[in-house]
Amino acid sequence: MQDRFIFTRHRTTCYHCGKEADQVIKAVPYQAQVVCSNCGATRIFVPRIEDVSKPGSYTRIGCYDLWTLVSDARCRNCGVTGPHDLAIGCNHFTVRCRNCGFTHFYKFSLEYIAQCPIEEES
Numbered sequence: 018m019q020d021r022f023i024f025t026r027h028r029t030t031c032y033h034c035g036k037e038a039d040q041v042i043k044a045v046p047y048q049a050q051v052v053c054s055n056c057g058a059t060r061i062f063v064p065r066i067e068d069v070s071k072p073g074s075y076t077r078i079g080c081y082d083l084w085t086l087v088s089d090a091r092c093r094n095c096g097v098t099g100p101h102d103l104a105i106g107c108n109h110f111t112v113r114c115r116n117c118g119f120t121h122f123y124k125f126s127l128e129y130i131a132q133c134p135i136e137e138e139s
């Protein structure tokens with residue numbers, strides 16, 4: 018069983034430490050998280066909705082920059098491995114399959130600073 022769905026990173030200025038650092042982005046069907054590789058600031062998102070939708074659905078303007086990224090993943094709906102559009106804001110995290118439009122919508126749940134950041138995966 019392959020549990021990892023999305024694993025990517027986005028280099029930007031961290032909202033917490035203020036440094037430009039990779040923000041490590043992971044999503045699995047039951048949770049999504051964004052972790053600053055510099056300071057360990059972690060944001061956890063929990064799934065709310067899974068549905069087939071149009072592009073831009075569920076996307077709202079956040080309180081800071083909305084990150085729009087693309088990552089390859091295997092869709093749980095159509096089974097195709099291909100590009101998924103990610104939209105990450107301060108209150109939401111969406112992943113949408115470009116092939117069939119299946120969208121995972123995660124809502125912001127909590128935030129903490131990790132004692133030791135997640136290690137690089139080899």
Ligand SMILES: [Zn+2]
Nearest residue numbers: 031034053056
């Ligand atoms: Zn940071």
Ligand SMILES: [Zn+2]
Nearest residue numbers: 092095114117
């Ligand atoms: Zn799909």
